[in-house]
Amino acid sequence: MKNIVYRVQTISELHEIAGFEKPKHPLVTIIDYSKVDVKSTPGSGSFVCSFYSVNFKKHCSFLYGRQIFDHKEGTLHCTSPEQIITFDRKKEEGSTEGWGLYFHPELIRNTTLGKKINEYSFFSYAENEALHLSEQEKQTLLSILKQMENEYNTNIDHYSHDLLISNIELLLNYCRRFYGRQFITRTNQNKDIIVRFEEFITDYFNSNKLKNNGIPTVRHCAEAMNLSPNYFSDLLKSETGKNTQEHIHYNLLEKAKTLLVSSDKSINEIAYELGFEYPQNFSKLFKKKIGVSPTLFRVG
Numbered sequence: 416m417k418n419i420v421y422r423v424q425t426i427s428e429l430h431e432i433a434g435f436e437k438p439k440h441p442l443v444t445i446i447d448y449s450k451v452d453v454k455s456t457p458g459s460g461s462f463v464c465s466f467y468s469v470n471f472k473k474h475c476s477f478l479y480g481r482q483i484f485d486h487k488e489g490t491l492h493c494t495s496p497e498q499i500i501t502f503d504r505k506k507e508e509g510s511t512e513g514w515g516l517y518f519h520p521e522l523i524r525n526t527t528l529g530k531k532i533n534e535y536s537f538f539s540y541a542e543n544e545a546l547h548l549s550e551q552e553k554q555t556l557l558s559i560l561k562q563m564e565n566e567y568n569t570n571i572d573h574y575s576h577d578l579l580i581s582n583i584e585l586l587l588n589y590c591r592r593f594y595g596r597q598f599i600t601r602t603n604q605n606k607d608i609i610v611r612f613e614e615f616i617t618d619y620f621n622s623n624k625l626k627n628n629g630i631p632t633v634r635h636c637a638e639a640m641n642l643s644p645n646y647f648s649d650l651l652k653s654e655t656g657k658n659t660q661e662h663i664h665y666n667l668l669e670k671a672k673t674l675l676v677s678s679d680k681s682i683n684e685i686a687y688e689l690g691f692e693y694p695q696n697f698s699k700l701f702k703k704k705i706g707v708s709p710t711l712f713r714v715g
Contacts, residue, residue, distance in 0.1 A: 491556075
């Protein structure tokens with residue numbers, strides 16, 4: 416059966432799908448999933464929404480690879496505009512407790528939050544990388560949501576916009592803190608991932624893959640670890656102080672140094688061997704990171 420894709424472009428359309436009355440605010444809403452009219456929702460398919468969302472669900476279970484994840488205490492998962500979310504109503508039945516904060520990009524356009532929204536990298540984490548909240552953390556987020564509901568349920572005035580955005584930013588900052596806590600509490604699991612990554616990157620740089628396939632991308636490294644690019648970079652940053660791109664550059668430049676001092680190959684030949692399509696890009700990166708050009712490093 417062909418997968419149906421539903422495009423939801425406005426908060427009003429979201430309320431209609433949920434079986435709710437018209438929203439109090441055209442650009443932001445909080446959905447109580449226990450009050451959603453399940454009969455009004457599609458049976459299954461994929462949603463592409465034009466807004467950001469922060470979702471908390473209890474008794475959440477999903478399949479990732481061949482492993483089933485069952486989070487009875489509930490998890491927090493965030494999405495950004497135009498992400499594809501697959502929905503199966505049968506799997507959701509009996510597990511609708513939770514809430515969702517939805518806000519349209521227009522709400523934060525030309526604001527400080529709008530300018531730095533991409534800094535909240537968890538909007539691009541995969542579902543299996545969801546945040547597991549403690550009871551205290553849940554209550555912290557709920558208190559912010561109640562403040563927001565009170566704001567847009569009262570008469571909207573010229574202060575409402577700033578107050579709503581301030582509360583959204585506060586909630587996102589707490590999410591970032593809670594993810595930081597989770598990276599720490601998962602440190603043993605993370606160390607296993609780092610060991611696998613070191614083995615992967617060592618094999619890549621010591622084989623013909625670098626020359627034949629080019630420099631590995633952040634996405635390629637993350638997929639090799641079965642993680643999303645942003646989550647993997649944040650994990651590495653938390654554990655090692657360097658993100659994925661910095662690890663790639665470090666290994667690349669260490670190999671470059673070895674080739675420069677142990678071979679008679681030209682700078683261009685070394686650049687091609689390292690996976691660079693254009694030698695000048697190699698020289699530019701080397702000088703930026705090492706402080707001198709490849710030629711000067713070789714002679715001295």
